Amino acid sequence: MSYVIDRRLNGKNKSTVNRQRFLRRYREHIKKAVEEAVSRRSITDMEHGEQISIPGRDIDEPVLHHGRGGRQTIVHPGNKEFNAGDHVPRPSGGGGGRGAGKASNSGEGMDEFVFQITQEEFLDFMFEDLELPNLVKRHLTGTDTFKTVRAGISSEGNPSRINIVRTLRSAHARRIALSGSSRAKLREVKAELERLRREEPDNFGDIQALEAELERLSVRINRIPFLDTFDLKYNLLTKQPNPSSKAVMFCLMDVSGSMTQATKDVAKRFFILLYLFLKRNYERIEVVFIRHHTSAKEVDEEEFFYSRETGGTIVSSALKLMQEIMAERYPTNEWNIYGAQASDGDNWNDDSPVCRDILINQIMPFVQYFTYVEITPREHQALWYEYEQVGEAFAASFAQQQLVSAADIYPVFRELFQRRMAT
Numbered sequence: 478m479s480y481v482i483d484r485r486l487n488g489k490n491k492s493t494v495n496r497q498r499f500l501r502r503y504r505e506h507i508k509k510a511v512e513e514a515v516s517r518r519s520i521t522d523m524e525h526g527e528q529i530s531i532p533g534r535d536i537d538e539p540v541l542h543h544g545r546g547g548r549q550t551i552v553h554p555g556n557k558e559f560n561a562g563d564h565v566p567r568p569s570g571g572g573g574g575r576g577a578g579k580a581s582n583s584g585e586g587m588d589e590f591v592f593q594i595t596q597e598e599f600l601d602f603m604f605e606d607l608e609l610p611n612l613v614k615r616h617l618t619g620t621d622t623f624k625t626v627r628a629g630i631s632s633e634g635n636p637s638r639i640n641i642v643r644t645l646r647s648a649h650a651r652r653i654a655l656s657g658s659s660r661a662k663l664r665e666v667k668a669e670l671e672r673l674r675r676e677e678p679d680n681f682g683d684i685q686a687l688e689a690e691l692e693r694l695s696v697r698i699n700r701i702p703f704l705d706t707f708d709l710k711y712n713l714l715t716k717q718p719n720p721s722s723k724a725v726m727f728c729l730m731d732v733s734g735s736m737t738q739a740t741k742d743v744a745k746r747f748f749i750l751l752y753l754f755l756k757r758n759y760e761r762i763e764v765v766f767i768r769h770h771t772s773a774k775e776v777d778e779e780e781f782f783y784s785r786e787t788g789g790t791i792v793s794s795a796l797k798l799m800q801e802i803m804a805e806r807y808p809t810n811e812w813n814i815y816g817a818q819a820s821d822g823d824n825w826n827d828d829s830p831v832c833r834d835i836l837i838n839q840i841m842p843f844v845q846y847f848t849y850v851e852i853t854p855r856e857h858q859a860l861w862y863e864y865e866q867v868g869e870a871f872a873a874s875f876a877q878q879q880l881v882s883a884a885d886i887y888p889v890f891r892e893l894f895q896r897r898m899a900t
Contacts (some may be wrong), residue, residue, distance in 0.1 A: 503584045625714050634711025648708035663694040724756055724813040724845075725763045727799050730781065731820035733790035735771040740852050744819040745782050747850060747886050751817055752778075754894070765802060769795035775802065792824045792860060793831040800839045809843040816840065816847040822858045833863040841871045848893045849877040 502506060550561060561567065630643055670687040673680055730750050732741065755762050767773055767782035770788030773795040798815060807814055824832070841847060849864050850858065861877070868875045878889045 490610045495801065500592055513653070526756065532879045548680070587782075605899070609632075624717055626717050628713045628715040631711050631713040632709070634713065638714065640710045640712050643710035644704075647710055648704050651705065651708060652701055652703070655701050659694050659698050662670060663691065663698065665693050666694065701800050723761055723811060724759060724815065725765060725807050727765045727767060727802070727814070727816040728752070729767045729769065729773075729795045729816065729818040731770070731790065731792065731795075731884075732768050732784070732787055733823070734787050735790055735823040736787075736821050740821050743852050743880055743886065744850075746883055747819055747852075748817070749782065750886060750890055754890075767798055769798075773798040790824050791828050792820060793828050796832055796835040796840060800835065803840070803843065814844040816844055817850070818848070819852060820860065821853045822851045822855075822860050824858070824860045829859040829863045832860065833866055833881050836864075836867045836875075837870055841867065841875060844874065846874050846876075847871075848875075850880055850889065850893075851877065852880045854881045874895065 630640060666687055670684065670691060673684050673687065679681070728751065730744050730748060736744070752764060755764060764778075766776050766778060768776055768781060768784065768786070769792065770786070771791045771794065772788075775798065776784065797819070803809070803814060836847070851861055857879075864875075864877050868877060876893055878893060880886060881891055
């Protein structure tokens with residue numbers, strides 16, 4: 478059997494095409510291994526590769542060959558136990574060993590196939606089928622992003638972009654236009670010359686005159702160049718601005734005293750995963766970090782994830798600050814606005830209805846998607862039930878989920894940002 482190995486040039490990685498084909502073929506095995514790795518890893522370690530194991534039986538490939546055919550009755554040389562015509566009983570128990578379990582004196586097996594996927598491949602499988610919902614508003618964010626598109630044919634251009642077909646077509650049309658009358662006259666002269674040679678072979682004077690005219694017309698036609706600079710045609714390429722979606726994600730995290738260290742750690746892991754997802758999949762996106770206890774403050778990435786500030790709990794302070802920043806910096810007719818909030822559900826008694834009113838009246842009508850994650854193993858409190866009313870009013874753009882432990886982060890994250898079919 479012939480084996481064809483694709484070794485087309487791929488930069489420094491000569492077998493990139495073959496590797497991508499392999500990853501597509503065993504996509505289900507790799508995706509399952511990535512999901513298991515996410516559940517046991519720290520979220521901060523997501524930017525590392527992973528070792529993938531595939532059972533040997535799953536990588537076997539069918540082989541086509543010619544069978545010997547017929548009925549074989551052969552005893553191999555050196556056999557001291559069997560003679561021709563003996564019946565061999567079928568072994569009991571099963572044959573293949575599995576590499577795990579108790580030892581056995583029979584059977585055979587095959588080790589699993591183990592290979593390493595890179596950081597880029599790990600993240601590709603990790604964020605597969607995830608997206609920001611309702612990303613619809615378009616706006617040109619600048620002139621630094623362009624795409625090259627074909628814009629027809631030009632008479633001037635780079636020699637490397639010459640259009641051979643259009644050039645030869647133009648040259649052919651030019652030659653027809655310049656030599657059309659001469660060719661027509663040439664055909665007439667040839668026809669008359671043949672007639673004279675056939676009917677009046679002794680009329681040497683007219684025959685010589687026609688031959689001279691024939692030579693003159695042929696020289697005139699051949700003097701027209703096959704290809705002229707006027708004929709050259711080039712593929713015209715132009716750069717068009719590439720419209721990109723302007724999006725902003727508001728990350729709101731509760732850092733009040735009711736949030737234990739374990740709860741804060743789960744919230745930070747959720748936001749680290751969200752931040753990694755946004756920065757990897759969207760070039761044009763801004764992230765606004767807001768921490769809150771009794772008051773809210775916009776902070777940078779470092780302070781958001783590592784500050785130890787704490788206090789009481791007034792959730793509405795974060796929502797008010799988000800609304801103020803939206804009105805000041807992010808016009809809703811230009812920006813896709815998203816929000817993600819994490820809390821343990823504890824809030825000041827009279828503040829939960831205020832949060833509901835702010836969301837319904839001042840935030841939800843202007844955002845594409847808002848998600849609330851409640852990190853608690855206990856029963857839901859007033860804030861959860863107030864947010865349920867928000868979900869009823871904005872079912873398509875609001876979602877809330879509960880997190881109990883770090884193991885729930887990735888499944889909940891996929892549920893919140895799963896790619897939805899267009900309706």
